[in-house]
Amino acid sequence: MRSSRLSRIVLLLSLLLLVVPRSNGIVTAGHEDMPPHGIVCTENPTATFTLTTQEGTISLPDGNRVYMWGFSEGGDPFQHPGPTLCVTEGDTVTIVLNNTLSHDVSIIFPGQEGVLADGVPSEPVFDVGGNLTSFAPVAAANGGAVTYSFVAAKPGTYLYESGTEPGIQVNMGLFGALVVRPAAHPNWAYNEIVASGAVTYTTEFAPDEEFVLIFSEIDPVLHMAVEQGLPYDMNNFTPRYWNINGRSFPDTIAPNGAEWLPEQPYGSLIHINPYDVDTHPYPALIRILSVGSESFPHHPHGNHSRIIARDGSVLIDTDQSDLSYERFTVNLGPGQTVDEMFAWTDVENWHPIDNPIPVVIPQLQNLTFGTFYSGSPYLGQTDLLPVGHQALNSCGEYYHIAHNHALQQITAWGVVLSGHITFTRIDPPLPNNCQ
Amino acid sequence: MSKEYLTREISRRQLLKLGVGLVGVTAVSAVVPKALLKPYKVVEASPDVQPARQTAGAGTYRHYAATDGWVYLPGQNLPYHPDNLAPDGLTTYIFGFRNVTSIEDDHDKVFQQKMKAQLTSPMFWLDEWRDTASQGETDFTLRLTNLGLQMRPDLIDAHTLHFHGFRNAIPIFDGEPHSSVGVPISRDLTYFYRARDPGTYMFHCHFEETEHVHMGMVGGVFVRPKQNYLGFGGDPTSAARLGGNTAPGAPMGYAYNDGDGSTAYDREFAFVVSEVWTLAHWCDSHVQLPEWSDYNPDIYMMNGRAYPDTIAPNGGAIDSATGDLIPPAGRPELQYQPISSLVTCNSGDRVLLRFINLGYVEQSFRLTGIKMRVVGHDATLLRGRGPAGNDQNYFTDTVHVGAGQSVDAIFVAPEVDTMTRLLLFSRNFSHLSNPGIAGHGGPMTEVHIYPTSQPLGPQNEPNEWGL
Ligand SMILES: [Cu+2]
Ligand SMILES: [Cu+2]
Numbered sequence: 001m002r003s004s005r006l007s008r009i010v011l012l013l014s015l016l017l018l019v020v021p022r023s024n025g026i027v028t029a030g031h032e033d034m035p036p037h038g039i040v041c042t043e044n045p046t047a048t049f050t051l052t053t054q055e056g057t058i059s060l061p062d063g064n065r066v067y068m069w070g071f072s073e074g075g076d077p078f079q080h081p082g083p084t085l086c087v088t089e090g091d092t093v094t095i096v097l098n099n100t101l102s103h104d105v106s107i108i109f110p111g112q113e114g115v116l117a118d119g120v121p122s123e124p125v126f127d128v129g130g131n132l133t134s135f136a137p138v139a140a141a142n143g144g145a146v147t148y149s150f151v152a153a154k155p156g157t158y159l160y161e162s163g164t165e166p167g168i169q170v171n172m173g174l175f176g177a178l179v180v181r182p183a184a185h186p187n188w189a190y191n192e193i194v195a196s197g198a199v200t201y202t203t204e205f206a207p208d209e210e211f212v213l214i215f216s217e218i219d220p221v222l223h224m225a226v227e228q229g230l231p232y233d234m235n236n237f238t239p240r241y242w243n244i245n246g247r248s249f250p251d252t253i254a255p256n257g258a259e260w261l262p263e264q265p266y267g268s269l270i271h272i273n274p275y276d277v278d279t280h281p282y283p284a285l286i287r288i289l290s291v292g293s294e295s296f297p298h299h300p301h302g303n304h305s306r307i308i309a310r311d312g313s314v315l316i317d318t319d320q321s322d323l324s325y326e327r328f329t330v331n332l333g334p335g336q337t338v339d340e341m342f343a344w345t346d347v348e349n350w351h352p353i354d355n356p357i358p359v360v361i362p363q364l365q366n367l368t369f370g371t372f373y374s375g376s377p378y379l380g381q382t383d384l385l386p387v388g389h390q391a392l393n394s395c396g397e398y399y400h401i402a403h404n405h406a407l408q409q410i411t412a413w414g415v416v417l418s419g420h421i422t423f424t425r426i427d428p429p430l431p432n433n434c435q
Numbered sequence: 436m437s438k439e440y441l442t443r444e445i446s447r448r449q450l451l452k453l454g455v456g457l458v459g460v461t462a463v464s465a466v467v468p469k470a471l472l473k474p475y476k477v478v479e480a481s482p483d484v485q486p487a488r489q490t491a492g493a494g495t496y497r498h499y500a501a502t503d504g505w506v507y508l509p510g511q512n513l514p515y516h517p518d519n520l521a522p523d524g525l526t527t528y529i530f531g532f533r534n535v536t537s538i539e540d541d542h543d544k545v546f547q548q549k550m551k552a553q554l555t556s557p558m559f560w561l562d563e564w565r566d567t568a569s570q571g572e573t574d575f576t577l578r579l580t581n582l583g584l585q586m587r588p589d590l591i592d593a594h595t596l597h598f599h600g601f602r603n604a605i606p607i608f609d610g611e612p613h614s615s616v617g618v619p620i621s622r623d624l625t626y627f628y629r630a631r632d633p634g635t636y637m638f639h640c641h642f643e644e645t646e647h648v649h650m651g652m653v654g655g656v657f658v659r660p661k662q663n664y665l666g667f668g669g670d671p672t673s674a675a676r677l678g679g680n681t682a683p684g685a686p687m688g689y690a691y692n693d694g695d696g697s698t699a700y701d702r703e704f705a706f707v708v709s710e711v712w713t714l715a716h717w718c719d720s721h722v723q724l725p726e727w728s729d730y731n732p733d734i735y736m737m738n739g740r741a742y743p744d745t746i747a748p749n750g751g752a753i754d755s756a757t758g759d760l761i762p763p764a765g766r767p768e769l770q771y772q773p774i775s776s777l778v779t780c781n782s783g784d785r786v787l788l789r790f791i792n793l794g795y796v797e798q799s800f801r802l803t804g805i806k807m808r809v810v811g812h813d814a815t816l817l818r819g820r821g822p823a824g825n826d827q828n829y830f831t832d833t834v835h836v837g838a839g840q841s842v843d844a845i846f847v848a849p850e851v852d853t854m855t856r857l858l859l860f861s862r863n864f865s866h867l868s869n870p871g872i873a874g875h876g877g878p879m880t881e882v883h884i885y886p887t888s889q890p891l892g893p894q895n896e897p898n899e900w901g902l
Pocket of ligand 1: 501530593594595640641642647652
């Protein structure tokens with residue numbers, strides 16, 4: 001089982017290394033335009049989107065395909081998860097929901113205030129008997145439509161998700177991310193500035209190091225019941241797959257728009273450069289969202305993350321003092337979002353001649369070698385690897401895993417080392433010859 | 436189309452579980468008779484001797500061995516627990532680490548520790564880097580030797596050591612085998628750590644981690660702050676005993692470089708919290724694979740023991756003749772679970788509790804009677820950034836710690852006239868029993884507060900009682 005998993009990684013990474021270098025990270029939807037890694041924004045000048053519900057299937061690492069529902073922009077084919085909608089603080093956001101499914105569907109926008117549905121306040125819907133039927137006005141089954149609108153008043157990272165039969169429909173895939181950028185500072189996560197004595201801190205991030213990670217889970221029995229039109233008792237809910245951006249490792253580290261994952265366009269590889277006061281002073285911004293049913297303790301190796309906001313609220317006190325904090329594991333509750341800044345610094349500056357590591361690394365035959373290892377402990381160096389070893393390292397870059405520490409959830413129904421795993425790739429300082 | 440495929444997948448798995456599973460059990464039972472399993476030693480520590488539990492090789496170097504083994508856990512959940520393949524007196528198959536520093540010169544003795552892993556692993560601690568001149572005292576190396584798995588000669592698993600939370604780690608010393616290297620059977624690798632950030636961390640094997648971590652390859656790590664040596668506010672007389680200050684009244688240590696003494700403590704206890712899903716451990720000894728999405732642990736532990744064993748004495752001394760562990764006094768079945776969770780202190784002591792969760796579920800630890808002050812989380816002082824960083828520590832009676840997280844809390848022991856007990860336990864009451872038996876169990880321990888008229892001995896290591 002392990003060898004087949006590794007060969008799948010080999011396939012993915014060999015393709016990963018062929019893709020074009022990163023662009024600026026901001027494009028409109030459309031696979032052909034996507035940067036290989038980082039956020040893929042769907043955006044337009046009027047902040048008006050048409051979300052059409054679609055049915056389709058996604059691919060999972062055990063070879064299974066699971067029947068899904070999803071939101072797609074305009075007439076785009078099915079995708080999972082829904083498009084990442086990027087707007088600017090102060091925009092009036094308009095979302096037209098066209099429903100092609102045989103069930104009523106609605107959308108709720110947690111964190112947004114004053115949401116309208118067809119021009120009147122979006123409120124829970126009750127039937128004539130007084131029973132709650134939906135958290136928000138619906139687009140009726142089989143061709144109905146509803147238009148939601150709101151002013152994106154506060155910068156931040158938010159979910160949008162189904163408000164109708166949400167236990168079923170969100171698991172089926174009816175969710176996506178909404179990013180609201182500060183109007184004056186598109187490269188800041190938030191407007192606020194922390195004052196600490198003579199020092200101030202902003203939430204400015206490296207513009208090509210912005211990432212979205214949506215953590216989800218799938219109970220395939222639920223999906224089978226929905227596809228067959230059978231009832232499903234949520235008390236039997238038992239997730240078997242755990243996805244980031246709709247993919248399970250190793251698919252998570254494949255590039256955005258990977259052609260062998262046509263329904264799952266969003267990768268999760270965190271591709272960054274090391275901190276440098278002159279050439280790379282700003283950290284990555286990682287926007288983390290959960291649509292799961294329990295806490296997901298996400299643990300990136302390599303360094304702590306600084307949590308700067310929760311649920312779209314920046315962690316700054318009313319007196320401008322700092323409420324942000326560093327964690328090595330972020331325990332993300334159901335429906336929560338967290339914005340974290342992440343950087344890695346070459347603290348020791350190990351160098352094979354000038355500053356060698358103080359221990360001897362055993363000879364090749366005395367170790368097992370990882371797929372992502374360069375053969376050298378040094379950043380930017382490569383060295384010998386065993387004959388026949390599939391090295392997926394381009395230029396001596398470092399890789400660190402980032403994974404859910406509820407380790408039963410880094411599996412995929414019988415496949416281990418899958419599920420909620422992605423990797424951080426740290427390139428040697430610029431200029432480099434990395435691909 | 437997907438529907439039919441899905442149905443086929445489910446039935447194939449059911450077939451594997453029900454059919455091949457039984458074949459596997461029969462096969463292993465036949466080829467591994469109990470007689471082949473070495474009996475555990477019956478040498479015991481004399482109760483009046485405080486064993487030098489983990490100090491062998493203390494300082495800047497440790498040598499750990501990774502292997503399998505057997506431990507004792509209470510209760511019954513047939514057919515998985517007790518495991519029918521367990522040696523007499525023991526119940527549960529594990530993977531784990533051992534500290535073999537004191538016997539490392541004798542290669543045979545080291546390899547005789549195969550199938551003598553301990554649960555949870557020996558903790559280690561190191562000093563924060565202070566300056567270049569003193570880095571000979573603070574640089575830390577850990578040599579890991581893979582002894583192999585005696586019960587599973589079919590497995591050729593490597594092992595690694597992941598220092599979980601180490602800031603700005605480089606992959607070669609991180610222990611995640613895809614981004615660097617793993618240690619095959621009969622081989623070793625030396626990890627190097629120059630720790631620049633104090634706090635409570637943890638370590639575990641990262642090879643096939645869902646299995647190896649659950650099987651018990653987990654332990655605690657602390658980085659002791661340089662404030663122990665330097666004091667705070669430019670006043671070297673505020674250094675701690677751990678930094679060489681012998682003045683009466685000096686604290687044992689500081690949890691962090693707090694700059695104001697607010698994380699001073701006089702006694703130190705660490706709790707590595709984890710779980711056993713007895714079905715999964717039974718599967719490993721019976722050449723089976725559990726379905727991890729069915730994860731359903733039935734024994735919850737502190738330092739690898741379930742209450743009331745949590746308050747049994749510390750073990751962990753090494754029998755120099757065999758290299759094996761000497762069991763805790765009066766408790767031969769806890770030979771390979773040497774770490775006590777009993778908290779002992781005198782009135783007025785500041786007691787540091789380091790909570791480390793290496794289970795897969797979140798926990799809430801409640802201390803009855805008095806409040807704890809939470810000063811750190813994930814090896815981070817609870818304070819805002821910068822020169823005017825605001826204080827974010829807080830009082831609570833219930834500490835929430837997620838999977839893969841750590842929390843540092845300090846309580847001040849109240850005045851008592853006679854020895855007084857408090858309870859410290861997981862507030863998830865569904866965890867507080869041992870399977871199949873009545874009474875209290877699981878992740879619970881006791882705090883024993885002694886009056887100042889009965890002074891406890893100082894701790895040489897965390898979790899020592901000083902009685
Ligand atoms: Cu291991
Ligand atoms: Cu870990």
